[in-house]
Amino acid sequence: MNNIEKSKKSYDEVPYKSISFPETHPLNQKIILGLLGFETPETEKARILEIGCSFGGNLIPFALNNKEADVIGIDLSEYQINEGKKIVEKMGIKNLKLYPINILEYNNEFGQFDYIICHGVFSWVPEAVQEKILKVIKESLVENGSAVISYNTYPGWKKLDILKDMMNFRENIFQKNSSENMADGKIEKRIGRGKETLGLFEKFSNIIDDDFKETIEIVKNKENHYLYHEYFESDNNPLYLQEFNEKLLNNDLIHICDTTLSKSFIADNRLELEEHISSECKDNNILREQYYDFIYNRQFRSSIITHKNNFDKVRLNGSESKEKLLKYHIRKKINSEARYDDETTLLGYIDEKYPDTVPIEEIFIKFKESIPELVMYIFSGELEIHNKEVKTVRSQKTKLKDNYRKYIKTYLKLKDDIINFSNFIGEEVLIDKSFMYIMLEFDGKKTKEEIVEIIIKELKNNNEQDKNIKEILYELVENIENIIISNLMNE
DSSP states (O other), X not given: OOHHHHHHHHHHHSOOOBOXXXXXXXXXXXXXXXXXXXXXXXXXXXXXXXXXXXXXXXXXXXXXXXXXXXXXXXXXXXXXXXXXXXXXXXXXXXXXXXXXXXXXXXXXXXXXXXXXXEOSOGGGSOHHHHHHHHHHHHHHEEEEEEEXXXXXXXXXXXXXXXXXXHHHHHHHHHHHXXXXXXXXXXXXHHHHHHHHHHHHHHHTGGGSOHHHHHHHHHHXXXXXXXXXXXXXXXXXXXXXXXXXXXXXXXXXXXXXXESSGGGTSOOSOOHHHHHHHHHHHTTOHHHHHXXXXXXXXXXXXXXXXXXXXXXXXXXXXXXXXXXXXXXXXXXXXXXXXXXXXXXXXXXXXXXXXXXXXXXXXXXXXXXXXXXXXXXXXXXXXXXEEESSOOOOOOOSSOBOOHHHHHHHHHHHHOSSOOBOOBOTTSOBOOOOXXXXXXXXXXXXXXXXXXXXHHHHHXXXXXXOOOTTHHHHHHHHHHHHHHHIIIIIOOO
């Protein structure tokens, strides 16, 4: 059995949870590159390809909210694709198609794409597959298109290499001392022994530095599918950013920046550090970012790439930032719990308008002195940036959109949480499943008070009512309504 066949078998037996990564989404690619002066295709009617799409969890939120887009996902795992197809069909999503395809056998049969996503694949496949991925992107990406490739990176992953090597070292001992052929199965046992290894490290934590203890704690609490694929697959080859970009250049592609801007630009006013790096790296953004990776010990990257010929269209020095910013809108991050009561301050004003966006042009007028602060918040990811106005609707009888109604109903029926539940920009909506049933009551015909009465009626049947139940439930229903309004764009 070759590595490709082994990989297919392992992902069929231990499938990854297929979640949405908003940083990889076409709209995020477009906004970031737009801030840097490079205009990519409009996203509403774009053609999207995801290489390694699993169950389609990363594509569903985008396809759901961009019905005129043409979205395609391919994956080696036939099991994951077939299950993903069932989910997509039940949700009634017509513009998302999933195909079981080995990338080595892909011949660009689906034509050209405006945006390509390859998340959680590149580091975990043989070099031949890496080269084919880059070839597909080169040949399938439209002239002004962009792609995202994520990968484990050094120097941060060197620490994790120790854990990986230790787990596989002990696994080899068990295999040598056992009559079982563990290479052909018993995956759950391998995962269990991997966790035992981490426990062994912790047992002797008095001789391990604090930073490494923290790393062990993080890894130990990861889900089984992550632990197996990250630490027991035959391929997991982290790269320095500089090495990754060399691979891109060999295919006439180039790294522009990370999907998380703070990984490409220092946004915390460390002027001395920036001046030092600039003096050595000059205008070479790859050298600059590689410096950052060493300093911040980064272990993961998600690179926005495009054709090498497009590099001259990008303004990495921020020379056009102010002008480009004016066409965007901002709001507080959806999952942020921070509150700012003073409307006279920049963040207070933005907070007051939430969940609606504020035009940056308006911010420039009202808070001229706070423009550097605003840029810092945007580049550090503390604020959401949108390419068009987000205007929410409030009424006495809130209505959940029909497409999200199908999304929620399908999600609630899933036997396993093989996908997550995400909002209109692909961010996970942090809500208990039991509260999702309450979401479905927002049909545009009931007031919040009427929904509370429905819940009370259900609770009475279970003898769980108390004297304050109405007040408590009203607050709960109101919070759920706010989640709908800010995340799902009610009708």
